[in-house]
Amino acid sequence: xxxxxxxxxxxxxxxxxxxxxxxxxxxxxxxxxxxxxxxxxxxxxxxxxxxxxxxxxxxxxxxxxxxxxxxxxxxxxxxxxxxxxxxxxxxxxxxxxxxxxxxxxxxxxx
Amino acid sequence: xxxxxxxxxxxxxxxxxxxxxxxxxxxxxxxxxxxxxxxxxxxxxxxxxxxxxxxxxxxxxxxxxxxxxxxxxxxxxxxxxxxxxxxxxxxxxxxxxxxxxxxxxxxxxxxxxx
Numbered sequence: 001x002x003x004x005x006x007x008x009x010x011x012x013x014x015x016x017x018x019x020x021x022x023x024x025x026x027x028x029x030x031x032x033x034x035x036x037x038x039x040x041x042x043x044x045x046x047x048x049x050x051x052x053x054x055x056x057x058x059x060x061x062x063x064x065x066x067x068x069x070x071x072x073x074x075x076x077x078x079x080x081x082x083x084x085x086x087x088x089x090x091x092x093x094x095x096x097x098x099x100x101x102x103x104x105x106x107x108x109x110x
Numbered sequence: 111x112x113x114x115x116x117x118x119x120x121x122x123x124x125x126x127x128x129x130x131x132x133x134x135x136x137x138x139x140x141x142x143x144x145x146x147x148x149x150x151x152x153x154x155x156x157x158x159x160x161x162x163x164x165x166x167x168x169x170x171x172x173x174x175x176x177x178x179x180x181x182x183x184x185x186x187x188x189x190x191x192x193x194x195x196x197x198x199x200x201x202x203x204x205x206x207x208x209x210x211x212x213x214x215x216x217x218x219x220x221x222x223x224x
Contacts, residue, residue: 042218046214
């Protein structure tokens with residue numbers, strides 16, 4: 001039973017355009033949601049998080065949107081840069097434990 | 111600033127051999143510590159977490175064990191490795207276990223069992 005799902009294994013975007021990464025969850029008890037970025041042969045790096053009581057959080061080029069009624073969150077990257085090419089994981093938190101999605105590989109083409 | 115170290119970066123072990131992976135954190139005290147495994151094409155699965163010295167919680171039944179002999183040291187072990195233990199193992203730390211605190215990851219160990 002996968003509580004956090006990223007249904008798109010890959011996404012390709014042109015440099016300068018918007019990247020939208022999606023994540024769905026099933027457990028309404030999650031209190032925080034986080035996004036991580038991972039390069040090959042490295043550990044994930046924390047990007048941005050959002051509390052379950054909010055619907056939007058913004059940090060520079062990264063914005064996370066939360067739709068609790070749909071149990072859906074998304075990460076927007078604007079504008080996308082080639083250096084953003086990586087695997088992105090969403091994670092849901094309950095009691096400090098994180099449950100991760102399978103990841104989406106983003107490729108930003110020049 | 112805080113840093114986390116994991117070693118070795120890669121490891122090839124025969125089936126039935128023992129395992130010891132080590133993780134240390136610098137620049138913080140009493141961190142929460144975690145071991146994750148990422149199987150090919152899958153997300154990260156939490157294996158163990160620790161909120162203090164000698165305190166280990168296991169999330170999934172498995173062939174592995176964890177120990178925390180010192181405040182900032184976390185060790186993942188096995189007495190006899192199985193083929194299914196292959197994967198990418200990641201250690202992480204956080205300030206507390208309350209929600210919203212991000213976990214910070216090491217660079218991982220790629221474990222291949224032959």
